[in-house]
Each structure stands twice: as C-alpha cells, then as structure tokens.
Amino acid sequence: MFKPDRLCAFSDGVVAIAITLLVLGLEVPSVHKVPEQQLRDYILGSLHPLLGFVCSFVLIGVYWLQHYAIFHYITHVDRVLVAINGLFLLCVSFVPFPTGLQAAYRDDELAMVIYGGAQMACSFSLLALWVYATRNHRLVARNVSPKVIRNMTTQITLTALISATAIATSFISLTACRAIFLAIPVLQLSRHTTDSEWSEANGKQHDSEA
C-alpha cells in the first residue's frame, strides 16, 4: 500500500511551486532598455495583475490548507486516490494561466469565467478526494466521526459554491465577482469551521487562544 507521506511531500512541492510561480505573472520592464513608461504609470498598470496575484495566492493557500486537512485523516492511499490527487495538482499548477488571462483581458467576462472555472476545478477535485477517501471509511481510520466527515464535506462544497457564485456574478459586475472570491479565505479561517475540525481531530488540547 502506498504510503501517504511521500505523496503528501510531492503534492506540497507542486503546490508551493505553483503558488510561487504566480509572481512571474507580474511583468517587469527590461533592464537593457530605457523603460517606455514612467514608473508611476507602470505601477498603476500593474495594480490589476497585482490583485490577481494576491487573489490566486490566497486561493491556492486555502486549497493547500484543505489538502492538508484531508491528508490529516487519510491513513493509506490507493490507485484511484493517486489519480484524483494528480487531477488536483494539475488544476492547481494550471492556475497561473487563467490568472494571467484575467489580468490581460480585465474587462472580458469570459476571462473571469475561465478563472472561476479553474478555481471550481480545484475545489471539485478536493471534494472528490475527500468523498472517495471517506465513503465507507475507505481510506481513513474507522474512528473518524461522521460529524468531522460532514463538516469537511460542507466546507469544501461551500468553497466550490462561492466560486460558482463568483462566476455567475461576473455577468453582472466584474468587480463584485472579484470581491466574492474573498469570501473563500474568510470562510476558511473563520472560527466555526477550522477550529472545530482541528480540535475534533486532536482532542481537547490546550487552546490558549480564547
């Protein structure tokens, strides 16, 4: 049976690279020519791709956290899980492309639909990972409670639904569409979802936070 450890480490590597490659989408003028634009104008022209960089960075960060949480419960790995995990990595490593497209075609709703579609594909592949692994406790320990399984399923599904809502909104307002994606990290880091999972998984350890 495949050990999850090396699969996790490989996945972490791919996600870490994809999240860092996003910065290459921020163009820099050539050093060997006199720049065509004043720096002030250049930066104003870079604000939009900068927003896209931050947004994609945060979203990939959220997927990493969810992937982390999923593999926290998975105890062994089979052929199908490896394939679904590969699909997830394919989607995440693809994200820099739609991020670049929506920066270049900033007033085109098709660009936002493609961007949102890529985000939904990430979420759906994570959802498939989780549902496949937990159906009949296939690849998780017997003692993982149904509540934990349900909570995580809800959280990943909500992430996908937010992307879907953002796509739908893009036909009305591109600004509103972009704002909606912000709900994903807010949801991920809100108290009720994350903390309940982590404490559920580890018992009532010392939580010096409240």
Next chain:
Amino acid sequence: MFKPDRLCAFSDGVVAIAITLLVLGLEVPSVHKVPEQQLRDYILGSLHPLLGFVCSFVLIGVYWLQHYAIFHYITHVDRVLVAINGLFLLCVSFVPFPTGLQAAYRDDELAMVIYGGAQMACSFSLLALWVYATRNHRLVARNVSPKVIRNMTTQITLTALISATAIATSFISLTACRAIFLAIPVLQLSRHTTDSEWSEANGKQHDSEA
C-alpha cells in the same frame, strides 16, 4: 553507503518543479499592452499548447509514480545508481522544451518525434534504474520476489514501447500519435499492474476498495 532518503527527496523536488514549470509554456499576453487578439481567438490558439501541457503533466506524473515504486524496493544506493538517477532527472527536467516545440510546430512530425524521444528517454532511464538495482538483487532486499521484479520491468518497458509506437505513428497521423500517449496513464492506473505491485509489496493489507 548513500542513504536513499535524501536522494529520493531531491528527485521529488526536481520532478515537482519540472511538472509545475510546464505551465510557463502557456503564454499570456502582456498586461501593459492592449492585447492583439480577442480573448476567444487567443484561447482557441492556446488549445493546442494546453493539450501538450496536460499530456506532459500526466506523463511526468506517471514517471514519478514509477520512480516512487522503484525506490520503494531499493534499500541502498551506489555510485552507478546515482548516475542513472541523475540521467532520469535530466530527461524529466528537459521535457518542457520538447513540449514547447511540439506546441509551436504543431504540424511538424519532427517535433513529435523529438517529443516522443524525450518521453522514451525518461522511460529508458527508469528501466535502467530498475534493471541495475535488481540484477542479482544488487540494491534491493533479498526477499523481493522475482515476480515483482518481472512485473515492474514489464510495466516500465510497456511505457517505453507505447512512446515508441506513438513516434512511429506520427509519420502517419499526428492526432493518432497524440492519442497513443494516453495509453500510458491508462496502463499505469489499470488494476492489474499497480494494485498487484502494491499489495505484493505490503502483504494482504485491508483493501476496502472492491
């Protein structure tokens, strides 16, 4: 004696980077100019490199799985194995170049021959790794059964043969040639090869899959 652990981790790093760098082959128009093409036309022009991206991603993923399986059995490492492993990493990290060539020269069969040749080089270096390590149980545990060794040899050889077939087909039809590469992940993830290996290697553990 060299520990396989750090060699594995380094190899994983190189493969993870190579697989993620593929996305840089998907060009994005500059943010600081009005794009020359409509987005719809731009995407149509990107479909072909997109297919190449997915294909190379999946193939490198398969090589990683085979590399993973090979090092599952290897217990120690010598100078020759390090050299062959380096050759494998060289081939894998080279893949983005022929991937880009076949996207730019999409109607040129020479581009497909080079692409297929790079894939064959990956497979042959993996085959060399495996044959070198298992000849007289040189670098694997004594109790690895001849059946496991034969199965793995067959699987890697088949992968190389599929690439060879794809190259040969490129002289007849480039579309057929591309379709043939798809047989590689299908073969890798089919029940009879992967599962028999993994269960062979780990005894008859709980397999809640069927």
Next chain:
Amino acid sequence: MFKPDRLCAFSDGVVAIAITLLVLGLEVPSVHKVPEQQLRDYILGSLHPLLGFVCSFVLIGVYWLQHYAIFHYITHVDRVLVAINGLFLLCVSFVPFPTGLQAAYRDDELAMVIYGGAQMACSFSLLALWVYATRNHRLVARNVSPKVIRNMTTQITLTALISATAIATSFISLTACRAIFLAIPVLQLSRHTTDSEWSEANGKQHDSEA
C-alpha cells in the same frame, strides 16, 4: 491541532523557490538572434540587476533564518498563525517583482521605496508571527525564557527598522539607501544576536568555535 512540521516544510518550499526565482530577473539575450550589444556592454548593463539579485537573495535568506528560529520555539499552530504565516509567504514570494522594478528604474526613488516597503512587510509579518505566538506563551513552550522572547523581538524589529531607515535614506541618496540594507545580514550574523539565541535554546552544548 495543526502540526508545525508540514507548515514548516511548505514554508521552506515557498521561500526556497522565491529565493531561486530571483535569477530569472537577470535577463539573457536570445540565442536565436545575433546579440545587439557587445558582451562587455551587456554585462555592464547587468551589474545593477546583479546587485539587486544578491541583495534580495541575502535578505530572503535572513528572513528564512528568522522564520527558522521562530518555528524552533513554536510547539503548535492555530488558525491565526497559519494566516500570519501565509501573509509572510505572500510578502516573500512577492519580492522578485520590486527587485525587478528597482533594477529597471534604477534612478527612481519611488522604486526604492517600493522595494524597501516589500522588505518591511516581510519583517513586520515575521514580527507579527513572533509576537502572536509568544504573547502569554500562546503557542510556545512554557519554559521559553522572557529573555529569549525579548531578544528575538528586538532582532526582528531591528531588521524592520533598518529597512525603514533605508527607505528614508532613498530620498537623499540611492547609493546610501542600498548600502544600508547590507546592515541586515551583518546584524543577523553578528555574534551577539544569533549565537546567544541558539545556545539559549539548546543549553550550553559543545561550542568548539571560540
């Protein structure tokens, strides 16, 4: 409770990639055209981005060391720490962009202000990590002495102050501004800060250095 291990490994990955991507800011002429400039002129034109490459490399290296030291003390991780750590990774992976800008707009003080601002953001996110984790020993062991906490706080704050001083100096002299950043690695590697921390943390182990 989130284990710090995988968060550390992921952070290391992102920082290692960001530090290595800096080299892509050093442009190379196309191989497929006769170069426009003589090599000697080309290299003279590359000296400035080269300095920026070395400076950003060293600064990111210092942040990595500080991140390493911080996580040396952290025993568990909560939702807020994950968010602050994400902010740190965002800042670090952003550094190649201002590095490129200050190379292209080398006589523009705004470029240095942005560059210094990015460096300050890295330092402040590290400071936030440390203060959040150590406030009431929230995420560190009870036996971490107040002196260690104070020392580390001082060191990270000093790093941020040096960046602030460099920014202020950029309005007087860009050369002086650049020289001031050099104080950051010098401070980090000076005896009194680093060594006291490390020996504090590990007891009086054999120190065959003096």
Next chain:
Amino acid sequence: MFKPDRLCAFSDGVVAIAITLLVLGLEVPSVHKVPEQQLRDYILGSLHPLLGFVCSFVLIGVYWLQHYAIFHYITHVDRVLVAINGLFLLCVSFVPFPTGLQAAYRDDELAMVIYGGAQMACSFSLLALWVYATRNHRLVARNVSPKVIRNMTTQITLTALISATAIATSFISLTACRAIFLAIPVLQLSRHTTDSEWSEANGKQHDSEA
C-alpha cells in the same frame, strides 16, 4: 544549536530548483505566431544552449553530491557555516545566468571565463564549507578519520582546479574548454574517490557491486 536537517532540506530545495530552472534557458518560439524558422534550423540553433543546459545540469548535480557528502559528516551547525552555506546557494542559484550568457555569446571567451568563474565560485564555497567544518573537527564527529577529511578536500579542490584549467584553456580553444568541464562528473563518479568515501563512512557494509 542549529539542526543540520532543516538547513539541508532548504539547501536541497534551492539546488533542485536551480537545476530545473536551467531548462527555461532553452527558448521556445511563441505559439501565437507562425514560427520564423523551420524546425530543423531552429533545433540546429538550439544545439549550443542544449549543450550548456546539459553541462550546467551535470555540474550542479556534482555540487549537490559533494554538498550531500559534506553534510553527511557535519553533526551541528553554527553561524559561520550558515553564512558559507548561503554563499554556496547564492553561487548555485546564479548558474543559470552565465549558462545563458555563454549560449548567447558562444564565440566570446569572456562568456566562458564568466561561466567558469561561476563554477569555481561554487567549488570554492563548498571547499570553504568543508575546511571550516573539519578544522579541528569543529563541526564534525571526533571519529571522522584524517584520511576521509583529506580525501574530500582533495576531491573538491580538484573540481575547482578543473574549472580553473577550463578557464585558462578558453583563451586557446573554446571547444577544448568545454570538453574539460566533462572531467568534473567523470572524476566525481570514478571508483577511487566516491566509493572510498562512502564505504569509509559506513564501515564495510555489503557491497554487491564488484
């Protein structure tokens, strides 16, 4: 005292990324334009950067092996070692730049001098690492034999000398200069150096190689 483990892992990450980024030096024509050259001509024009890619890949691979061997003996880490290790990583991550220069300015001996200089810098930083760590057994175990220390010193010095010889030869013949670099991997993988080290370090373990 700093643990070598995480420093090793970080260094591996940087080296793995630098070695894989080399492929980005192999240019690919844009997908969205009809290529200017026939594929055959394009590939002929790519042969020279291809050679540079393979050469730099192999050399960085050798430095990684030497770094691996050095850290095999190092038991703890101090402030100075961290600084020298940082210098080594800076040199390695810089290699793609001179690799690109010598590909673009292929008939210019200055380009080869810079290329060779970068290789020598890598070797000298490794030599500094080793000499600093082993002087009076500062950072290695007491029982590391003087013979092991001497052997490794010789090997790293030889690598640096080969680079120096290649630089000197570049003034006579650029082809001869390039051929000389090939002596580095041959030396590294020859029986007398590597194997003696590894078996020395691990006792006379089963060596089913002869």
